[in-house]
Amino acid sequence: MLAACGNNAGNGNNAASGNNANKPAETTATNANANAAAGDNAATNAASGEQSKEPVKVVWWHSMSGELGKAVTQLVADFNASHPDVQVEEAYQGTYDDSLNKLKASMDSKSGPTLIQVYEIGSKFMIDSKAITPIQDFIDTDNYDISSLEENILGYYTFNGKLYSMPFNTSNPILYYNKDMFKAAGLDPEKPPTTYEEVKNAAKALTKDGKTGASFAIYGWFMEQLFANQGADYLNNGNGRSGTASESLVNSDTGVKTLTWWKDLVDSKVALNLGRKTDDTKKAFLAGQIGMTLDSTAGLRGYVDGAKDKFEVGTGFLPKPEGAQDGGVVVGGASNWIMNNKPVEEQKAAWEFIKYLAQPDVQAKWHINTGYFPITKKAYDEQIVKDNMAAYPQFKTAVDQLHATKLSTATQGAVMGVFPEARQVVESAIESAFSGTDPKKALDGAAKDITAKIDTYNKTTK
Numbered sequence: 001m002l003a004a005c006g007n008n009a010g011n012g013n014n015a016a017s018g019n020n021a022n023k024p025a026e027t028t029a030t031n032a033n034a035n036a037a038a039g040d041n042a043a044t045n046a047a048s049g050e051q052s053k054e055p056v057k058v059v060w061w062h063s064m065s066g067e068l069g070k071a072v073t074q075l076v077a078d079f080n081a082s083h084p085d086v087q088v089e090e091a092y093q094g095t096y097d098d099s100l101n102k103l104k105a106s107m108d109s110k111s112g113p114t115l116i117q118v119y120e121i122g123s124k125f126m127i128d129s130k131a132i133t134p135i136q137d138f139i140d141t142d143n144y145d146i147s148s149l150e151e152n153i154l155g156y157y158t159f160n161g162k163l164y165s166m167p168f169n170t171s172n173p174i175l176y177y178n179k180d181m182f183k184a185a186g187l188d189p190e191k192p193p194t195t196y197e198e199v200k201n202a203a204k205a206l207t208k209d210g211k212t213g214a215s216f217a218i219y220g221w222f223m224e225q226l227f228a229n230q231g232a233d234y235l236n237n238g239n240g241r242s243g244t245a246s247e248s249l250v251n252s253d254t255g256v257k258t259l260t261w262w263k264d265l266v267d268s269k270v271a272l273n274l275g276r277k278t279d280d281t282k283k284a285f286l287a288g289q290i291g292m293t294l295d296s297t298a299g300l301r302g303y304v305d306g307a308k309d310k311f312e313v314g315t316g317f318l319p320k321p322e323g324a325q326d327g328g329v330v331v332g333g334a335s336n337w338i339m340n341n342k343p344v345e346e347q348k349a350a351w352e353f354i355k356y357l358a359q360p361d362v363q364a365k366w367h368i369n370t371g372y373f374p375i376t377k378k379a380y381d382e383q384i385v386k387d388n389m390a391a392y393p394q395f396k397t398a399v400d401q402l403h404a405t406k407l408s409t410a411t412q413g414a415v416m417g418v419f420p421e422a423r424q425v426v427e428s429a430i431e432s433a434f435s436g437t438d439p440k441k442a443l444d445g446a447a448k449d450i451t452a453k454i455d456t457y458n459k460t461t462k
Contacts, residue, residue, distance in 0.1 A: 055087040056349040061103070061113040063096045063334070064169070071369040079356050086349040088115075096122065096334065097420065107131055107341070114342045115350040117168055119334045120156055121419035124240070126337050127164055128417060128461045133340040136162040138351040148378045149358065152405050155412045156331050159241065165335035166354045169366075170373040171298035172329040173225050173318055174398055175199075180311035181206055181291040192316025196261045199292070199319050203270035206291035214265060214292040215272040215281045218430045220423030221332060222294055223250070226258045228410045229318050231326030235454075240415035244458060248450035250426060251443035257321060259430065259439040266434050273434050276427055286310075294318070296332065297398035298371040304392055315397035317404075328405025330413040333372065373402065417457040422450045 064072045069092055076090045093099035096119035106112030107129070118126055126132055135157075139146060146154065146163070153167045179189035185205040193199040203213025216222060227234050232254040237243035249255070265271035272290060274280045281293045286306040295303070300315070307313045318329055336357070338350045356362060363374040364382035379385055380399075389395055405411050416422065429446035433439045 053085075055085050056345055058086060058088045058115055058346060058350045058353055059113040060088055060090045060115040060117075060336075060350075060353070061093045061099055062090060062117040063093060063099050063119075064117070065092060068169075068370055071366065074369075075357065075362065075366065078362075079353055083352065083356070086352055088353050100125070110341045112339060112341075114339060114346045115353065116337050116339065117334045118165070118337055120332060120413065121423070123157060123159075123164070123335075124415050124417045124419070127159065131339055131341060132164065133338045133347055134162055134164045135166050135338065135351075135354070136164070138338075138348075138354075139163065142351075144355065148360075148376050150373070150375055150377060150402070152328070152402055152407055152411070153331050153373065153375050155407050157335050158412070159415070165337045166358065167331070167333070167335045167375045168357065169298070169333040169370065170331045170375060171296045171333050171371070172331055172373075172398070172402060173222060173294050174297055174300075174401060175292060175316040175318060176285060176295055176303055177202075177292045177314045177316065178285070178288065178290075178307075178311050179314045181211065181288070182314070185291075189312075189314060192314055193292075193319060194317060195319055195322045196258075197322055200261070200265060200268075200270065203265060203292065204268075207270045211288065212272045212290050213270040215274050215284055215290045216262065216294045217274065217278040217281045218276045218427050218434075219278060220426040223255070223258065223426050223430070224414065225318055225329055226320070227254055228330045228413070229320045229327045230254050230324040231406075231408060231410045233410050234414035235416060239409040239412065241409050241412060245414070245416050245454060246451070246458065248422070248447040248454065250429075250450065251440065251447040255443050256440050259433055259443060261321075262430070263433045263439055282306075297373070297395070298333075300395055300398065301371050301392060304394060313394060315394040317397065317401050326406055326408070326410075328411045329401055330411055331373075331402075373398070416454055417461065418450070418453040421453055425449050425453075 060076070062072055072090055076088045080087050091113070093102055099116065100118060100122050103112050103116055138144065153170050154163060157163055157165045157167060175192055177192050182189040182202075185208070187202055187205055193202045199214065206213035224234055232249075232252065233239040234249055235245035236247040236249060237245050239245070266273050272284065274284060278295050281290070282295060282299070282303070284290045285293045286303070288311065304313050320327065336354055338347050340347070357366075358376055360374075360376050360378035360382055363376050363379040364385045366372065367374045367379060368384055368388050374380065374385070425446050429442040433442040
């Protein structure tokens with residue numbers, strides 16, 4: 001069983017996605033009810049000489065709840081209405097961890113889904129399970145053109161030159177800052193800090209009158225991103241991409257430099273330690289208690305709308321040490337995987353749904369309703385996206401940061417089968433450093449623990 005991935009593992013809301021998730025298309029239901037009521041379905045077919053054909057059913061497991069769940073339900077309804085030969089039944093399965101554990105339990109009985117949304121750090125497990133059909137197989141068979149899809153998004157899910165799953169909901173972290181606090185502190189509100197040193201200096205200037213410069217949630221994802229932003233691998237063997245990872249590099253100079261900087265912000269009282277939940281740092285930011293924070297691009301609208309009539313929200317790239325040239329951000333979120341224990345006809349139908357989800361107009365709606373990146377560049381040509389960018393110009397920062405990222409093993413993201421557990425280990429190490437442990441010592445312990453977990457996983461999956 002995969003361990004939970006900290007407080008940020010799922011989507012932050014475990015509410016179901018609605019009571020209409022599994023209803024077939026209205027026309028199908030209407031026709032079926034009418035025929036049943038008449039009691040002459042078979043006779044009618046015989047008389048007409050036609051044999052009715054049932055649509056192929058695709059069961060899609062996902063972890064989108066609340067407003068995200070409503071957006072998913074709408075996607076499915078729109079697809080079903082326009083594809084009478086295929087009917088998708090979406091089923092909310094709880095958090096990403098919950099869903100993956102349910103999938104494991106279903107594999108032997110084949111009672112699981114045709115298609116499943118899995119968070120990015122579950123990718124190695126999905127490949128090692130040998131229970132999936134790589135998306136690349138369908139791409140090659142159809143000669144499907146992926147040239148308009150975002151290279152830096154596809155990169156995460158590409159292994160040994162093969163795309164294994166199709167990205168669905170994608171985000172990365174950015175710096176959010178309070179422009180009004182910047183002005184009051186004598187800082188340029190149009191120039192967010194870009195380096196570790198600039199963040200510290202800005203935080204010092206912002207810390208006054210009962211307010212604190214910054215707070216960054218103790219979230220393992222942030223440490224991974226700060227590694228990638230320096231072009232540094234998190235694991236050996238090319239981040240687990242040129243070969244199976246066998247060692248954590250979290251205690252490298254990159255990690256020590258990053259945690260030392262982070263700890264110094266807290267120790268010097270220009271940054272607050274508010275724990276592991278990004279919800280808590282967000283609340284402090286929107287309350288005007290802190291001037292800067294890190295969070296996902298997917299939450300941008302919530303930040304801007306939450307600060308409305310109180311202060312103006314600015315956005316900036318993820319910071320890096322002075323002089324660090326290469327690197328960029330790793331995409332977060334999840335992708336859709338096709339299970340190979342279902343009939344070929346079902347797998348092909350799932351592929352049709354995946355292609356539909358990748359259409360520019362569909363991606364545009366998904367982006368507008370959720371805040372996730374479109375996975376196709378063509379979506380930015382859709383008028384609703386242009387209008388949204390005008391209403392929320394801060395999102396341009398997120399797009400620019402994605403496109404500025406140089407694709408490498410570092411920015412493709414680390415690959416290991418124990419990622420959820422590893423994140424918790426790193427979060428504990430950060431907490432230990434904040435409590436007085438030397439950063440190098442804290443990360444040495446974390447690296448040793450993660451490496452042992454990787455070794456155990458690798459031995460059990462040979």
